[in-house]
Amino acid sequence: MSIFERFLTLWVALCIVAGIALGHLAPGLFHTIGAFEVAKVNIPMAVLIWLMIIPMLLRIDFAALREVGTFWRGIGVTLFVNWAVKPFSMALLGWLFIGWLFRPYLPAMQIDSYIAGLIILAAAPCTAMVFVWSNLTKGEPHFTLSQVALNDAIMIVAFAPIVGLLLGLSAITVPWNTLVLSVVLYIVIPVIIAQIVRNRLLAGGGQAGLDRLLATLQPLSLAALLATLVMLFGFQGEQIIAQPLVIALLAVPILIQVYFNSGLAYLLNRISGERHCVAGPSALIGASNFFELAVAAAISLFGFNSGAALATVVGVLIEVPVMLSVVWIVNRSKGWYERGASVKPTAQQQHI
DSSP: OOHHHHTHHHHHHHHHHHHHHHHHHOHHHHHHHHHOEETTEEHHHHHHHHHHHHHHHTTOOGGGGGGGGGGHHHHHHHHIIIIIIHHHHHHHHIIIIIIIITGGGSOGGGHHHHHHHHHHHHTSBOOHHHHHHHHHTTOOHHHHHHHHHHHHHHHHHHHHHHHHHHHHHTTOOOOHHHHHHHHIIIIIHHHHHHHHHHHHHHHHHHHHHHHHHHHHHHHHHHHHHHHHHHHHHHHHHHHHHHOTHHHHHHHHHHHHHHHHHHHHHHHHHHHHTOOHHHHHHHHHHHHOBOHHHHHHHHHHHHOTTSHHHHHHHHHHHHHHHHHHHHHHHHHHTHHHHHTSTTTHHHHHHTTO
């Protein structure tokens, strides 16, 4: 992890401050940016999201799906947590904390929007940053790659239906046209572009050519993320200043969701007898979020000024420190993990 990535939380905090300040100093600029949209999709934001997502998708080799059967226990656990538990547990936590316990302390008109943002955040599993977390836990790289490739393939067809279902259950009107457009714009098209570019680079210059492009694009991707935050908080600034507790309250269900889902994935892998080098990245993939997509979808569905957009940004704010804490827990508990009766024989086989 580069120094820039390691201190991402600090840069995010600085961008929040900058966005709020610019929102007060130049409100007309942000209104002009917000009005530049087609079919409810903001064009400047779409460009920034593509700059964030495509470099990450370039790392994904969908041919890695052939490795799925090798790690069937870890794959099964991660898929269960990512798609059958996480979105639904977040919907429950959002309703419990934002819709009930914290309701008196939040703007009444934004309650449903906050819950929608939390659901959107949880409905897409992380892609790029997972490779960093996996490396820090000495995770099995082939498992991580095949799991991310499989999740991306599932996300193309499952993200919109799951979000639509949960938003419907939360009594929030679902703008299906915009939701489907968001999936096409922020998942389908970037995946196609990334795979075409990846295949051409590998055919022409091999892995070295791809690595050079990724090295060039990575700073641009992070810069796009930070520019997105400045824009978001330029619109959200007045609300945040008026109610500084909003971010802290929104962070509560996100934190609980991360620790619950990572712990569940880790425990289920231990029970199933999967190796620790698979269980670690499985827990991290099971808990983390594709916040770039979440931010884009929330803006497309509810707008810059919405509580949904703010809720997804809170996910960005706490992503790095929270996931680093999960990495620490996974590493420190390796001895306990491998003492499990079902895991022990597998761990012994690694030393034969």
